Amino acid sequence: VCTSRFWFNYRHVANTLSVYRSVKRLGIPDSHIVLMLADDMACNPRNPKPATVFSHKNMELNVYGDDVEVDYRSYEVTVENFLRVLTGRIPPSTPRSKRLLSDDRSNILIYMTGHGGNGFLKFQDSEEITNVELADAFEQMWQKRRYNELLFIIDTCQGASMYERFYSPNIMALASSQVGEDSLSHQPDLGIGVHLMDRYTFYVLEFLEEIHPASQSNMNDLFQVCPKSLCVSTPGHRTDLFQRDPQNVLITDFFGSVRKVEITTDTISLDVDLAGFESK
Amino acid sequence: ASAQLQLAVPVAVVFAPGSVPGDLPKPLPFRDVQEMEISVNLRTSVTSHYEMIYRRTTAREEAALDAATAREADAALHLLQDASLGSLTMYVVPETSSLLPQGISVYVGKHRSALVRAGGGLAALHTRLRQLTQVMSFSASSVSAALSDRVPDGHLGPGARRHLKSSLGYEITFSLLNPDPKSHAVDWDIEDAVNRYVQPVLDKLSLVANFSVDSQILYYAVLGVTPRFDKESSSFLLSAHSLPHVINPVEARLGSSAASLYPVLNFLLYVPERSHSPLYIQDKDGAPVSTNAFHSPRWGGIMVYNVEVPASPQASLPLHVDVDMERVMEVFLAQLRLLFGLSREELPPEFLLESPGNEGLADWELDRLLWAHTVENIATVSTTLTSLAQLLDKIGNIVIKDDVASEVYRAVASAQRALAELAMGHLHSAFQASKEAVTSSERAFFDPSLLHLLYFPDDQKFAIYIPLFLPMAVPILLSLAKIVREARQRKKEPTKMD
Numbered sequence: 001v002c003t004s005r006f007w008f009n010y011r012h013v014a015n016t017l018s019v020y021r022s023v024k025r026l027g028i029p030d031s032h033i034v035l036m037l038a039d040d041m042a043c044n045p046r047n048p049k050p051a052t053v054f055s056h057k058n059m060e061l062n063v064y065g066d067d068v069e070v071d072y073r074s075y076e077v078t079v080e081n082f083l084r085v086l087t088g089r090i091p092p093s094t095p096r097s098k099r100l101l102s103d104d105r106s107n108i109l110i111y112m113t114g115h116g117g118n119g120f121l122k123f124q125d126s127e128e129i130t131n132v133e134l135a136d137a138f139e140q141m142w143q144k145r146r147y148n149e150l151l152f153i154i155d156t157c158q159g160a161s162m163y164e165r166f167y168s169p170n171i172m173a174l175a176s177s178q179v180g181e182d183s184l185s186h187q188p189d190l191g192i193g194v195h196l197m198d199r200y201t202f203y204v205l206e207f208l209e210e211i212h213p214a215s216q217s218n219m220n221d222l223f224q225v226c227p228k229s230l231c232v233s234t235p236g237h238r239t240d241l242f243q244r245d246p247q248n249v250l251i252t253d254f255f256g257s258v259r260k261v262e263i264t265t266d267t268i269s270l271d272v273d274l275a276g277f278e279s280k
Numbered sequence: 281a282s283a284q285l286q287l288a289v290p291v292a293v294v295f296a297p298g299s300v301p302g303d304l305p306k307p308l309p310f311r312d313v314q315e316m317e318i319s320v321n322l323r324t325s326v327t328s329h330y331e332m333i334y335r336r337t338t339a340r341e342e343a344a345l346d347a348a349t350a351r352e353a354d355a356a357l358h359l360l361q362d363a364s365l366g367s368l369t370m371y372v373v374p375e376t377s378s379l380l381p382q383g384i385s386v387y388v389g390k391h392r393s394a395l396v397r398a399g400g401g402l403a404a405l406h407t408r409l410r411q412l413t414q415v416m417s418f419s420a421s422s423v424s425a426a427l428s429d430r431v432p433d434g435h436l437g438p439g440a441r442r443h444l445k446s447s448l449g450y451e452i453t454f455s456l457l458n459p460d461p462k463s464h465a466v467d468w469d470i471e472d473a474v475n476r477y478v479q480p481v482l483d484k485l486s487l488v489a490n491f492s493v494d495s496q497i498l499y500y501a502v503l504g505v506t507p508r509f510d511k512e513s514s515s516f517l518l519s520a521h522s523l524p525h526v527i528n529p530v531e532a533r534l535g536s537s538a539a540s541l542y543p544v545l546n547f548l549l550y551v552p553e554r555s556h557s558p559l560y561i562q563d564k565d566g567a568p569v570s571t572n573a574f575h576s577p578r579w580g581g582i583m584v585y586n587v588e589v590p591a592s593p594q595a596s597l598p599l600h601v602d603v604d605m606e607r608v609m610e611v612f613l614a615q616l617r618l619l620f621g622l623s624r625e626e627l628p629p630e631f632l633l634e635s636p637g638n639e640g641l642a643d644w645e646l647d648r649l650l651w652a653h654t655v656e657n658i659a660t661v662s663t664t665l666t667s668l669a670q671l672l673d674k675i676g677n678i679v680i681k682d683d684v685a686s687e688v689y690r691a692v693a694s695a696q697r698a699l700a701e702l703a704m705g706h707l708h709s710a711f712q713a714s715k716e717a718v719t720s721s722e723r724a725f726f727d728p729s730l731l732h733l734l735y736f737p738d739d740q741k742f743a744i745y746i747p748l749f750l751p752m753a754v755p756i757l758l759s760l761a762k763i764v765r766e767a768r769q770r771k772k773e774p775t776k777m778d
Contacts, residue, residue: 027504027528031536083731091728096536104429105441105578136674143667144725145429213504213525260442261523263563264573264581266624267610268617270477270638 001082003114003123005038005074010194011185013041014055015113015155015201017063022208023109026256034085034100036072038124048192055197055205071098079129087140104145109153109254113201116156118179119164135165142168149242151254155200157182160236172219172242172249176200176226177233184232199231213256219246282323283662285655288705289417290367292333293409296345298374299398300336301405309335314410318420324430326423326655330413331705337371345371350379351634354389363392366647366707368416370409375399385630386412390642415627416644418651425621426656429663442577443621446653446660448719449490449542452478453580454612455534456549456603457501463554464587465598470495473605481613481640485620487711488649492540503550504529507559513568516552516559518584523561523574526582545619546580547612551587551601558586573611581615583608613640620649650711654702657714661695664721671730684727691720 002016020035042051042064053064072081084090085100102108114121120128141147152173154162159175166173176183176198185195186202197205203226211217223237223246239246252258295308314330337345344356361369373379375398380387385397386408394412398405424431428441444450454474458466474493482491503526507516518526536544552559560568561584575581585608587601617623622645624633636642665688672678694717701710 027525029528029532031531080731084728087731088726089728089731090726096541099541101541103445103578140667140671143670144664213528257528258524259527259576259579261527261574261576262618263520263561263569264571264575264583264611264615264618265569267571267614268640269635270606270610270613 001036001077001110001112001114002038003077003112003121005040005077005124007041007044007046008194009114010041010053010192011197012113013037013039014053014063014197016111017053017068018055018061018197018201018205019111019153019208020068021063021065022205022211023255026208026211026252027213028255028257030067030069031097032257033069034071034098035069036077036082037070038077039070039073046193054189054192055202069097075124077124079123079127079133082123082129083133083137086137088144088146100146102146105148106146107149107151107254108147109151111153111155112162113155113198116154116158116162118158118161121154121156121162131162131165134162135167138166138171139168142170149244149249149253153204155183155198159183160238163238166238166241169241170243171238172246173238174222175236176231178236181233200226200233200235203230208251208255211251211255213252213258215250215252217251219249219251222251283659284324285326285658285699286329286703287326287418287651287655288329288331288703289413290331290333290705291409291413292335292367292369293372294335294337294341294369295372295398296337296342296374296377299372299377301398301402303402304334309333318423320424320427321430324427324659326427328418329703329705341371345373345379347379350381350387350389350395350632353379353395354387354391354393354634357393358389358391361391361393363643364706364708365650365711366417366705367392368413368644369393370396370412372396372398372405381632383630384632386632388412388416388631388633388642388644390634390636390639392416392643392647411628412631415631417647418655422621422648422652423655426652427659430659443652444543444545444578444619446656446718447489447543448715449492449540451536451540451542451544452482452491452493452547452616453534453536453544454493454495454547454549456495456497456551457530458497458499458551459502460551460553460555461499461598463597463599464551464601466497466551466601466603468497468549468603468608469605473609477606477609477613477638480638481616484639484641484646485649487646487708488653490542492542496535498530498533501530501533502553507552507556513560516556517568518559518561519566520562520564524576527576527579543578544580545616547615548580548582549603549608550582550584552584554587554597557589559584560586571611571614573615575615575618577619580619581612583611617641621652622649647707650707654698654707654711654714657711657718658695658698658702661691661714661717661721664725665691665695668721668725668730678730681727681729684724684729687720687724687727691717691724694720 002012004012016037020033023033041047041053051064052062055061055063088100090099112121116122119131122128138150149170152163152171155176158177158179158181160178163173163175184199186197186199188195207222207225226235228234312332314332316328317325319325340360341357344360345353347353347356363369369392371393373395377397379395380397387395396408396412425443454470456466456468458464478493485491505518505522505526507518510517530548534546561572561574563569573581573583585603587599590599622641694713698710698713698717701713
C-alpha cells in the first residue's frame with residue numbers, strides 16, 4: 001500500500017512497486033496481490049521519462065514495467081477501502097481482484113509506506129489511520145481466521161508506533177524507524193529531480209534480490225537489514241505475538257509462495273461402458 | 281465460543297441365522313446407546329451417541345444374504361433398506377460364511393451397509409462394530425479436523441487443515457497446458473469427459489455444495505522447473521522437492537471467474553514439450569509415480585501426460601494427440617476425493633471396501649463429508665456470532681441495521697435447529713440447517729455497514745469538541761459565576777437595609 005500522492009512522493013510509489021516486483025518474482029501471482037497506489041507517477045506531466053518509475057539512480061531499473069496490476073488506484077486508496085479489504089466487509093459488487101480472499105492457512109504480507117507520525121499513518125494528505133484502528137482490523141481478521149500468520153512491514157517516519165498496539169496472535173512486524181525518529185530517503189536522481197527510494201526499503205530490496213524461491217534464509221536475516229550506519233534511523237521489529245521462532249520462519253513463507261504438495265498415489269476406477277448409460 | 285455438540289447415529293446391527301453370539305446381554309431384539317466423547321478444547325466437545333438396535337434378519341434379508349458374492353448381497357440388501365442419510369446397517373454373518381473372502385472380516389458396501397463376520401464372542405464383535413462405525417460416519421480425528429481452528433496449536437497433526445473448508449459452492453476448472461504447440465496438436469474432448477465421468481460424481485456431491493465446471497486450454501505455458509535428464513531410463517524426471525515450485529508460474533496464467541467468490545479447484549493436464557519427453561514425476565524415494573500426478577491441498581492437482589513417441593521418426597510435426605480422457609479423469613477424480621478428505625487409507629487389513637464405481641464416492645463417504653461439514657458449519661456460526669457480539673460490546677455506539685439484525689436472528693434459529701437435528705440423528709436436515717446458519721451469519725458479519733472506522737472512539741470526540749467549546753465556555757462560566765455572586769449580594773442587601 002502506498003499512501004501518498006503527488007510528484008514529490010515519488011519514492012513511496014517506487015518503494016511499493018519494488019516490493020511488488022520482488023514478491024511477484026518469488027512466485028506470488030497477481031490474483032494473490034492487492035496493490036494500492038495513487039498511481040500518479042508514471043504518467044505525471046513532471047516525469048521526464050513517461051510511463052516509467054525508477055528505483056535506482058541512473059535509471060537502471062524500471063519497476064513500473066508492463067505487467068503491473070494496480071487494484072486500488074488514485075482516489076480509491078482510502079483508509080476505508082483499506083480497512084474494508086482487510087476485514088472483508090466489502091460491498092457485494094466488488095470484483096474478485098479487489099478482495100482479500102484469504103483463509104486460515106494463508107500467510108499475509110502487508111507493506112505500507114508513506115508519511116507517518118506517532119501512532120498514525122497519513123493517507124493521501126487528507127486522512128489518517130491510527131494504530132488502534134489497524135490493531136482492531138487485525139483482530140477482526142483473526143476472529144474470522146482470515147490469516148494464519150501475518151507479516152507487517154512499514155516504512156514511514158516513526159514507523160514503530162504503528163505496531164505498538166497489535167494484540168492479535170501470529171503477527172510479526174517490522175518498521176523502518178523508532179518513535180521519535182524520521183525515516184530518510186536514499187538518493188536523489190538529478191535527471192528526474194526527486195528522491196527515488198527510501199533507505200530502509202532500498203536495503204530490504206537488496207536483501208530480497210538475493211532470495212530465490214527455494215531459499216532457506218530466515219527472518220533473523222531480515223531483521224539485520226539496514227543497520228543504523230546505513231539507514232540513519234533504527235529499524236525495529238516485534239515478534240512477541242508470533243508463535244514460531246523467527247529463526248525458523250523462511251523469508252519465502254511470506255514473500256514467496258511455496259505450496260505443500262502430495263503425490264497422488266491412487267486412482268479410482270471408472271467403467272467406460274457404464275459411464276455412457278449413467279450420463280444424462 | 282463454547283460449543284457442546286451431540287451427534288446421534290442410528291445404527292442397526294442385524295444378525296443372520298447362525299451368527300448370534302452366545303453371550304448377548306438381552307434377548308433379541310433390543311436397543312442400546314453407546315456414547316463417546318471427543319473433547320476438542322476446554323470449551324468445545326463433541327459427544328457421539330450411537331443408537332444401536334440389535335435384531336434378527338427378516339426373511340427377505342436372509343434371501344439377499346444368500347447371494348454368491350458380497351457385492352451382490354450388498355446390492356440386494358440396499359433395495360430392502362430405507363437407509364436415511366447418516367444411518368448405518370451392519371449385517372453379522374456366520375463365521376463360516378463364504379460371502380466374505382478369506383482373511384476379510386468386514387466388507388463395506390457402497391451404500392450404507394456393511395457385512396461383518398461373527399466370531400470371537402461379543403467383545404470382539406463390539407470392537408469391530410465400533411471400528412466400523414468410526415470409518416463409516418466420523419472419528420475423533422475427522423471431528424478435530426473439522427474443528428481445526430479450535431484445536432490448541434501443537435495438537436494439530438501435520439495433516440491438519442488440508443481438506444477443503446466447507447463452502448456453499450466450489451468452482452472446478454480443467455486446464456490443458458500445451459507448452460509446445462509446434463510439436464503437439466493436442467485434442468481433448470473435455471465436454472464429453474465432464475458429462476460422462478465428472479457429472480455423476482458432482483451429482484452425488486450436489487447435496488454438499490453447488491459445483492460449476494469450466495475448462496480452458498493454455499498454450500506456451502511452461503512449468504517453473506526444468507526437469508533433469510536421467511540417462512538410465514532415458515527420460516526426464518521431476519523430483520519430489522521441486523514440485524512445490526511448479527504451480528506458481530502457471531497459476532498466474534490460469535485466471536478465475538471474476539464473478540464468483542467460491543473456492544476454485546484447478547486440475548491441470550500438462551503435455552510436456554517434445555524436447556522434455558517423456559517426463560516422469562519422482563516420489564521422495566526416487567521411484568517414478570504410477571499416476572504421474574500430484575496435488576496440492578485446497579488448490580487442485582496436476583497430471584503429466586506423456587505423448588507416445590511415434591513409430592516412425594520421420595513423422596511430420598505437429599503430432600496429433602488424442603487424450604485418453606478416461607485415464608485422465610481417473611486421476612483427477614481421485615484427486616478430487618483427496619481434496620475433500622475422502623481417503624481410503626489407514627484401515628485395518630481385514631477390512632474390504634467396495635469400489636464406488638462411476639459415482640465416485642460411496643453413500644457412507646458422502647455421510648462422512650456431511651458429518652464433518654455440519655460440525656464445521658455449526659462451529660463457524662458460533663465463532664462468528666460471538667465475535668460479532670464482542671465487536672458490539674467494544675464499540676458501544678455501532679448502529680445495527682434491521683436486515684443485519686434479522687440475519688443474526690435467522691442464523692441463531694438455524695443453528696439451534698441444526699443442533700437439535702444432529703442430536704436426533706437427522707443428518708440431512710441438520711446439514712441443511714447448518715448451511716442456512718452459515719449463510720446468514722456470514723452475511724451479518726461481513727455486512728459493509730459494520731465498519732468500525734465509522735464510529736469514533738471517545739478520545740477523538742474529546743479532541744474535536746474541547747477546542748471548540750472550551751474557549752466559548754470560559755466567558756460563559758465566568759459570567760455565570762458573576763451572576764451568581766451578584767444574586768447572592770442582592771439577597772444579602774435587602775436584609776441589611778432593613
